[in-house]
Amino acid sequence: MNITMIGTGYVGLVSGTCFAEFGFPVTCVDKVKEKIDNLKQGIIPIYEPGLEEMVKKNAEEGRLFFSDDLKDSVRKSDVIFIAVGTPTREEDGSADLQYVYAAAKEIAEALTDRYTVIVTKSTVPVGTGRKIAQIIKAANPKADFDIVSNPEFLREGSAIKDFMRPDRVVIGCETARSQAVMEELYRLLALMDIPVVYTKIETSELIKYASNTFLAMKVTFINEISDLCEKCGANVREVAKGLGLDKRIGSKFLQAGPGYGGSCFPKDTMALVQIAKEYGSPVRLAETLVDINEKRKKAMATRIISACKGSVKDKTIAILGITFKPDTDDMRAAPALDIIPVLQENGAKLKIYDPKGMKEGAKLISNVTWCDSSTEAMTDADALVILTEWNEFSSLKPESFKDIMHGRIIVDLRNVFDPVRAKEAGFDYNCIGR
Ligand SMILES: NC(=O)c1ccc[n+]([C@@H]2O[C@H](COP(=O)([O-])OP(=O)(O)OC[C@H]3O[C@@H](n4cnc5c(N)ncnc54)[C@H](O)[C@@H]3O)[C@@H](O)[C@H]2O)c1
Numbered sequence: 001m002n003i004t005m006i007g008t009g010y011v012g013l014v015s016g017t018c019f020a021e022f023g024f025p026v027t028c029v030d031k032v033k034e035k036i037d038n039l040k041q042g043i044i045p046i047y048e049p050g051l052e053e054m055v056k057k058n059a060e061e062g063r064l065f066f067s068d069d070l071k072d073s074v075r076k077s078d079v080i081f082i083a084v085g086t087p088t089r090e091e092d093g094s095a096d097l098q099y100v101y102a103a104a105k106e107i108a109e110a111l112t113d114r115y116t117v118i119v120t121k122s123t124v125p126v127g128t129g130r131k132i133a134q135i136i137k138a139a140n141p142k143a144d145f146d147i148v149s150n151p152e153f154l155r156e157g158s159a160i161k162d163f164m165r166p167d168r169v170v171i172g173c174e175t176a177r178s179q180a181v182m183e184e185l186y187r188l189l190a191l192m193d194i195p196v197v198y199t200k201i202e203t204s205e206l207i208k209y210a211s212n213t214f215l216a217m218k219v220t221f222i223n224e225i226s227d228l229c230e231k232c233g234a235n236v237r238e239v240a241k242g243l244g245l246d247k248r249i250g251s252k253f254l255q256a257g258p259g260y261g262g263s264c265f266p267k268d269t270m271a272l273v274q275i276a277k278e279y280g281s282p283v284r285l286a287e288t289l290v291d292i293n294e295k296r297k298k299a300m301a302t303r304i305i306s307a308c309k310g311s312v313k314d315k316t317i318a319i320l321g322i323t324f325k326p327d328t329d330d331m332r333a334a335p336a337l338d339i340i341p342v343l344q345e346n347g348a349k350l351k352i353y354d355p356k357g358m359k360e361g362a363k364l365i366s367n368v369t370w371c372d373s374s375t376e377a378m379t380d381a382d383a384l385v386i387l388t389e390w391n392e393f394s395s396l397k398p399e400s401f402k403d404i405m406h407g408r409i410i411v412d413l414r415n416v417f418d419p420v421r422a423k424e425a426g427f428d429y430n431c432i433g434r
């Protein structure tokens with residue numbers, strides 16, 4: 001069974017490589033020729049732990065191919081995954097489907113009389129699968145195809161493990177033929193007793209948005225509880241532990257921080273709000289959490305300024321971490337992008353270090369000093385701000401770096417340091433939720 005994966009981003013490249021690892025011949029297609037040329041030479045466009053090695057292995061073993069010729073690949077395929085971006089539309093927060101529909105048109109033009117299953121892996125609003133079917137039928141009435149929805153739940157930073165050992169696979173498909181194809185694709189996971197849930201297409205599309213919004217809600221909830229902890233003398237870490245041990249709640253996504261970011265939660269929560277409005281069935285919880293989160297990210301800059309005694313003018317601030325979470329180079333909707341401009345408007349001089357995010361960061365952030373290490377960033381700084389909890393920052397010891405800094409202020413928005421130790425080292429230590 002030949003697979004075409006359209007889009008070689010975080011989802012497409014990981015999914016395509018993992019299907020090759022399952023033993024299927026996979027061609028990963030991207031419209032950006034430079035990405036494809038690089039991939040053919042083993043140069044990976046993103047940072048994802050373990051991905052480079054797995055791409056190399058499967059390419060060498062003759063199962064993983066790269067191409068910028070979508071039509072050629074589609075003609076030879078039994079299954080075509082659409083894994084292109086579905087970013088937020090500035091106008092109203094809905095999902096921008098231009099890349100999905102453009103891919104659908106290209107697929108339609110290439111389809112032959114060979115039966116083909118077209119699968120949306122991208123996160124797409126309810127009803128998109130049916131629209132893709134209409135686009136293809138209109139452009140190529142003779143095409144023999146089925147549409148399937150198979151949303152992806154992997155997380156950047158642990159994407160390979162998440163794809164190879166997911167909690168579940170969700171598949172929206174409505175014909176026996178397409179179900180048989182999907183069963184074959186996910187046979188190895190089903191053999192490992194990983195639940196594969198078959199639903200209607202609309203249900204599958206909605207499961208993805210409902211899942212991400214629910215997780216974003218957990219994060220937003222604990223963030224608000226952390227604000228309350230700061231006022232009432234409770235400790236948010238302990239509250240989260242006590243809360244998460246309840247099996248009905250679970251301990252994941254209960255780490256208080258500067259607000260959720262990344263390429264999924266912000267865009268998917270906003271898109272769900274729009275989907276629900278379109279169907280005349282508003283989801284007010286989602287509307288509220290979008291609002292709370294946006295305000296929270298902005299409020300973090302004010303928190304840093306207050307910690308610096310009300311002014312950051314001409315102060316040198318070391319920022320450790322800018323990606324939206326550790327183990328990725330993804331900067332999309334990272335809290336850093338809300339916080340850094342406000343610090344700059346208020347006259348701060350910024351020295352920044354991130355283990356993997358500086359290449360992407362440099363495209364979005366200017367007039368800062370990029371540093372090669374945390375030590376370089378902290379040297380002579382008046383204050384230290386932690387924005388991402390990379391492991392290498394959690395292992396820093398306040399007593400060891402205090403003498404290289406000029407000031408004694410830490411604003412730890414990820415709670416990576418032990419407050420007692422930071423205070424004993426002489427720091428004015430500010431963290432979240434205690
Ligand atoms: N990033 C995640 O962690 C994650 C997790 C689950 C689901 N998703 C969803 O998966 C989808 C893809 O996300 P991503 O982060 O991988 O996006 P991405 O922006 O990293 O990658 C998209 C890729 O698609 C390519 N592309 C766009 N149009 C194309 C076309 N017509 N032909 C060929 N290539 C084309 C782009 O050049 C780009 O390389 C989104 O809908 C997203 O919401 C993402």
